[in-house]
Amino acid sequence: MNIVKALITLIVIALFAVTVLFIDFTYKTFSYRQISGKADAIVVLAGGKGRVEEGLRLFRESRAEYLFLIGVGPSVRKSDLYRPQPGDPPADKVILEKSSRNTLENAIFGRDLIVQHDIRSIILITSRYHLKRSSILFRNSLPRDIAIYPYPVDSAKLKESWWSHGGSFQLLFREFYKYCMFRTFFILAPGELREGGMSVFPGR
Numbered sequence: 001m002n003i004v005k006a007l008i009t010l011i012v013i014a015l016f017a018v019t020v021l022f023i024d025f026t027y028k029t030f031s032y033r034q035i036s037g038k039a040d041a042i043v044v045l046a047g048g049k050g051r052v053e054e055g056l057r058l059f060r061e062s063r064a065e066y067l068f069l070i071g072v073g074p075s076v077r078k079s080d081l082y083r084p085q086p087g088d089p090p091a092d093k094v095i096l097e098k099s100s101r102n103t104l105e106n107a108i109f110g111r112d113l114i115v116q117h118d119i120r121s122i123i124l125i126t127s128r129y130h131l132k133r134s135s136i137l138f139r140n141s142l143p144r145d146i147a148i149y150p151y152p153v154d155s156a157k158l159k160e161s162w163w164s165h166g167g168s169f170q171l172l173f174r175e176f177y178k179y180c181m182f183r184t185f186f187i188l189a190p191g192e193l194r195e196g197g198m199s200v201f202p203g204r
Helices: 002-031 051-060 103-116 128-139 166-188
Strands: 041-045 066-070 094-097 121-127 147-153
Touching: 002 128, 002 166, 041 051, 041 103, 041 128, 051 066, 051 121, 051 147, 066 103, 094 103, 103 128, 121 128, 128 147, 128 166
Parallel strands: 041 066, 041 121, 066 094, 121 147
Antiparallel strands: none
């Protein structure tokens, strides 16, 4: 009987801990704000609605010297996305990365571009719900002295009243689960992604 009580107690404690961590994750997800400053490069994780458009808008405002569009389709041409008008930054500062197909690969291939161009600070653009996972991956792949400014793009998929919207709750919990996997991995193997030693990770 004591074993059963101890098991129930452990389950209750575990559920309470997960609940607290999930609420903290959600609070921080909704706390991100769009920064108004500049950086060396704008890094857009393509694939979500509004991300590329927001990156292009900031680039046209000269908020960074470079615009990296990470994870675009293989058939996409630069001219499909950016045609400079008078006064716009030159097209040769827009760089398309077409090899990555998930967030982990976004961080790996994005890291290579950022390092190759001697970038010291980035504005990281992705959907709000995706920003914490993306940030931890880029933070653990880039050199420590490169500044990262997370920049959220809101979408209809995520409602602020997430607790009463089934789709938002599921979306947040999936991101929370994946974030926790990566967070645990980086605690156990710090620097692994930064050194380029990891190519496959479950739940990516």
